[in-house]
Amino acid sequence: MKEFELKYGCNPNxxxxxxxxxxxxxxxxxxLNGRPGYINFLDALNSWQLVKELxxxxxxxxxxxxxxxxxxxxxxxxxxxxxxxxxxxxxxxxGLDESLLACAYARxxxxxxxxxxxxxxxxxDVCDVTTAKLISREVSDGVIxxxxxxxxxxxxxxxxxxxxxxxxIDENYVPAVQETKQVFGxxxxxxxxxxxxxxxxxxxxxxxxxxxTENAKxxxxxxxxxxxxxxxxxxxxxxxxQAIGVGAGQQSRIHCTRLAGTKADTWFLRQHPKTLALPFKxxxxxxxxxxxxxxxxxxxxxDVCAEGIWQNYFTAQPERLTQEDKDAFLSAQENVALGxxxxxxxxxxxxxxxxxxVKYIAEPGGSIRDDAVIDECNKNGMVMAFTGMRLFxx
Numbered sequence: 561m562k563e564f565e566l567k568y569g570c571n572p573n574x575x576x577x578x579x580x581x582x583x584x585x586x587x588x589x590x591x592l593n594g595r596p597g598y599i600n601f602l603d604a605l606n607s608w609q610l611v612k613e614l615x616x617x618x619x620x621x622x623x624x625x626x627x628x629x630x631x632x633x634x635x636x637x638x639x640x641x642x643x644x645x646x647x648x649x650x651x652x653x654x655g656l657d658e659s660l661l662a663c664a665y666a667r668x669x670x671x672x673x674x675x676x677x678x679x680x681x682x683x684x685d686v687c688d689v690t691t692a693k694l695i696s697r698e699v700s701d702g703v704i705x706x707x708x709x710x711x712x713x714x715x716x717x718x719x720x721x722x723x724x725x726x727x728x729i730d731e732n733y734v735p736a737v738q739e740t741k742q743v744f745g746x747x748x749x750x751x752x753x754x755x756x757x758x759x760x761x762x763x764x765x766x767x768x769x770x771x772x773t774e775n776a777k778x779x780x781x782x783x784x785x786x787x788x789x790x791x792x793x794x795x796x797x798x799x800x801x802q803a804i805g806v807g808a809g810q811q812s813r814i815h816c817t818r819l820a821g822t823k824a825d826t827w828f829l830r831q832h833p834k835t836l837a838l839p840f841k842x843x844x845x846x847x848x849x850x851x852x853x854x855x856x857x858x859x860x861x862x863d864v865c866a867e868g869i870w871q872n873y874f875t876a877q878p879e880r881l882t883q884e885d886k887d888a889f890l891s892a893q894e895n896v897a898l899g900x901x902x903x904x905x906x907x908x909x910x911x912x913x914x915x916x917x918v919k920y921i922a923e924p925g926g927s928i929r930d931d932a933v934i935d936e937c938n939k940n941g942m943v944m945a946f947t948g949m950r951l952f953x954x
Contacts, residue, residue: 561587569598582740588733589704593717594725596702600680602629604704607682608729610634610789615684617758617781620801622684623664624786625676630794630809632679633671634786635802636778637664644670647830649846655690662690667802669698672823673850680704687712695719699847706731755949757784762922762945766930767937772945775800776897776920783899784922784951790901792952795909797824797916798897804828805916813900817909821916822858825890828917829857832881832889839875848873856881893917901951903927907936914940924950 563580564587577598581587589604596604603626614622614634624634637660645651648670656662661683669676681695683705692712695703702725703716716726740749759777761784779798786796786803795816797805805824807816829835830853838856840849852873855864862869870877898913900923910933913921921937925946937944 561590563587564591566598566601567595574598588730590728592708592713592726592728594702594720594723596725596727599628600702600725603627603680604682604702604727604729606789607631607680608704610785611682611684612731613757613788614782614785617756617785618778620778621661621664623661623668624682625668625671626680626682627675627678630790631786631803631806632675633668633803633806634782635664635667635671636782637661638667638801639663640666643831643836646836649673649849650694653690653694659688659690661685661688662694664802665691665694669694671802671804671827672806673846674854677847677850687716689715692716697846701725702727704729753788753951753953757781757788757949761947761949764925764946764948765943766925766934766946767942767944769938769941769943772920772943773895776895776943779897780899780920780922780945783897784947787899787901787951787953789953792901792954794951794953795820795898795900797821797913797918798899799824799895799917804896813902813905814908814912816900817912821912824896824916825886826854826857828890828893829881829886832857832885834879834881834885838878841873841875844873857886890915890917895919897921899923901953903930904933905929907932909933910936910940910942914942919943921945922947924948 563578566577568575569577579601607624607626610624611622618636620636622636625632639657640663648666650666677699678701680701681703686707687705688709689712692715696715696719704727716724739752740747762772778801782803783796783798787794791809793810793813793816794808796803797820804827805820807820810816852864865878865880894917896917897920898918903924903926905927919942921944
């Protein structure tokens with residue numbers, strides 16, 4: 561297939577639309593089911609690069625969940641603790657621990673479930689049956705992977721009344737060194753961002769605390785590779801092999817840090833005993849439960865515990881998650897990693913990160929206020945490495 565005609569571009573009025581290889585060669589993808597759209601392919605090709613690089617950097621299988629050309633999360637294949645399985649709605653899956661790819665998917669899709677609603681999924685490895693079963697019951701637009709087990713493919717083909725988008729990519733495909741794009745009829749050209757992310761980036765530790773653990777290195781790699789494919793400005797909190805909070809596309813870095821920190825806090829609080837014990841009514845959809853849980857934790861549009869409202873969701877009035885409950889639970893969280901796609905210009909970012917249990921930080925360095933940022937890290941006993949590498953993505 562040398563080109564594929566799309567229904568329309570970013571919006572229905574943007575026609576005609578297609579994807580093709582500029583040099584006239586074959587596309588490195590095969591559409592096994594469905595009819596992906598313009599934004600689907602943007603998500604698919606960006607997300608595939610993320611998981612491919614993450615596997616190369618860690619040696620572990622990887623999965624990411626994408627929405628609107630930024631990852632909601634990314635994760636490597638690590639078995640989930642029981643509380644996390646319950647928080648991710650996958651504690652009922654038999655044999656989950658036997659598929660590290662399925663574990664990576666459960667982590668990535670379960671991190672920010674509200675933002676992952678209607679996502680695009682990328683798998684670094686051949687999709688197995690367990691992973692396909694997990695994908696099949698979530699609201700999702702499509703998946704890209706280097707291959708699919710026959711039974712797994714049949715499971716996915718049944719999703720969305722047979723219209724689920726399933727794309728296979730040639731894992732050996734290497735794009736041209738130079739890339740181009742057009743904006744307002746003007747062509748931009750630049751070299752691809754082929755900078756390799758790995759442990760070597762953490763050699764320049766600038767803080768007093770220089771004890772960077774092996775697990776922290778993996779988490780920082782997860783954070784930085786996630787940022788490489790996140791719309792800038794961006795920061796990423798990571799823990800236990802997965803991105804737990806991504807702040808994307810904010811003009812101010814402190815807003816990125818606050819946004820991602822709030823997402824990380826919500827991820828932790830989904831595992832609070834009170835949250836896990838919420839007495840949901842039978843038959844409530846997964847997305848509805850996600851909305852209620854978010855309201856329970858963050859107190860959004862309605863008080864889900866209030867009289868006259870809780871009856872819509874629960875079999876009994878739940879005990880509130882108080883601010884004291886949240887503060888106590890979050891204060892016990894530690895060893896979180898934080899990556900930034902550019903330097904932190906002020907120490908307020910470090911102060912906010914500390915509230916979410918951050919201990920390890922990787923950022924490019926180079927701010928005129930680096931000394932103040934390092935000093936704040938030292939006050940909190942953090943380990944910070946200057947990578948010397950910016951990761952803007954637009």
